[in-house]
Amino acid sequence: MRIADGRSVARRGYRKCADGLHELIFVGGYPGRLAHFLGPGRYSRERRAVYLGARRHIALRAESKERFSIRRHIHMIEKGLCMKPRRDTFAEDYIRETVAAVLDAANDSNFSQLELCWFEDVLNAYFDATVSSSSNIIAEARRQYAFRLNQAPAGRELCAPRRVSDGKSPVSIEDLRELADLRESVRHYTSEPVPTCVVDEAIDVALQSPTACNRVPWQIRVFTNSSEVHEIASIAMGTAGYIKSLSHIAVLVGDLSAYSHDRDRHLIYIDGSLAAMSFILALRAQNISSCCINWPDIRNREIRMAKRLGLQPYQKVVMLIAFGYADEDAIVPFSGKRDLESVRKFGELSVSGDEVN
Ligand SMILES: Cc1cc2nc3c(=O)[nH]c(=O)nc-3n(C[C@H](O)[C@H](O)[C@H](O)COP(=O)(O)O)c2cc1C
Numbered sequence: 001m002r003i004a005d006g007r008s009v010a011r012r013g014y015r016k017c018a019d020g021l022h023e024l025i026f027v028g029g030y031p032g033r034l035a036h037f038l039g040p041g042r043y044s045r046e047r048r049a050v051y052l053g054a055r056r057h058i059a060l061r062a063e064s065k066e067r068f069s070i071r072r073h074i075h076m077i078e079k080g081l082c083m084k085p086r087r088d089t090f091a092e093d094y095i096r097e098t099v100a101a102v103l104d105a106a107n108d109s110n111f112s113q114l115e116l117c118w119f120e121d122v123l124n125a126y127f128d129a130t131v132s133s134s135s136n137i138i139a140e141a142r143r144q145y146a147f148r149l150n151q152a153p154a155g156r157e158l159c160a161p162r163r164v165s166d167g168k169s170p171v172s173i174e175d176l177r178e179l180a181d182l183r184e185s186v187r188h189y190t191s192e193p194v195p196t197c198v199v200d201e202a203i204d205v206a207l208q209s210p211t212a213c214n215r216v217p218w219q220i221r222v223f224t225n226s227s228e229v230h231e232i233a234s235i236a237m238g239t240a241g242y243i244k245s246l247s248h249i250a251v252l253v254g255d256l257s258a259y260s261h262d263r264d265r266h267l268i269y270i271d272g273s274l275a276a277m278s279f280i281l282a283l284r285a286q287n288i289s290s291c292c293i294n295w296p297d298i299r300n301r302e303i304r305m306a307k308r309l310g311l312q313p314y315q316k317v318v319m320l321i322a323f324g325y326a327d328e329d330a331i332v333p334f335s336g337k338r339d340l341e342s343v344r345k346f347g348e349l350s351v352s353g354d355e356v357n
Helices: 002-027 029-038 044-062 067-082 095-105 113-129 136-144 173-182 196-207 226-235 267-285 299-309
Strands: 218-223 248-255 289-293 315-324
Touching: 044 067, 044 315, 067 095, 067 113, 095 113, 095 136, 113 136, 173 267, 196 218, 196 267, 218 226, 218 267, 226 248, 226 299, 226 315, 248 267, 248 299, 267 289, 267 315, 299 315
Parallel strands: none
Antiparallel strands: 218 248, 248 315, 289 315
């Protein structure tokens, strides 16, 4: 009892010190800010992950084995093909590299057939579209590509630019609104397993989310075994009080080796979050509830998670998502939202630029 009391006093003391330091840094003017930016190890793990990701990206690219840059280049070629008016000459800067990488990809089992079909169809369309170009670079790339991949099973759908879909949405705004309202963070689940096909369907919907340059820089790691679920959930912080009621957990992992520039370091979080929302709604559409769980930027937790998931130093957890069949006795918070007017501004430009510093 005494030890427990001593520990909680120490913990409270520690928290007070940490809060004080935090306030000094963020409210305390220049000395605090200086300490924050120059302090030992400030964001050093993130910097290291960004650096190692870029290093891996550049090294793999030199060997024509870099998946994300092939995807990005094919995406850029597709955009060129969709331009109005379309130019005779485009993508000169990277077409040779792209052709070499695509030809190598054909013999690399890491690429799916869908990806290979997409690469092939876009390059075929590109070389057709640039046939009247006077560029020697494109001519040389065309010769290099003369052997076309022919990954395509006969009669398959073309994976190249197409007319914008003119179909009406099969989902009404009322239905979408209802689904959005039905989604709520549930923290208590039954032990009933969610069928793999249901999880796969939700991930497939998440895969349709936009990602910067169509890189798709994330993976979802799913755990269904209860001891693994509890172990993984316990590495995060936000499950106190209900961890034992979790039945399934997904860990969304971003891959910083998708980028060669640190300016892109936030994209794993942006793309990952867009995918997460689609995943969550697709689960809910199949009567599966969920709850996002925060992934804190804390060294020892990051190390534990990296060890258990076998993550590379350039792979970062974006968030965890608990999911499953809601316990019918579960109680959920009302979770009032902000009102529309407080989050929406139409066309209000700041004249003085006062808000920027
Ligand atoms: C990025 C993120 C992290 C979250 N982390 C936690 C968490 O660690 N523990 C938890 O119980 N809920 C967590 N939540 C759920 C939020 O508390 C919840 O979304 C919010 O209160 C609104 O409630 P609603 O989802 O039911 O609308 C998180 C949500 C998000 C988007």
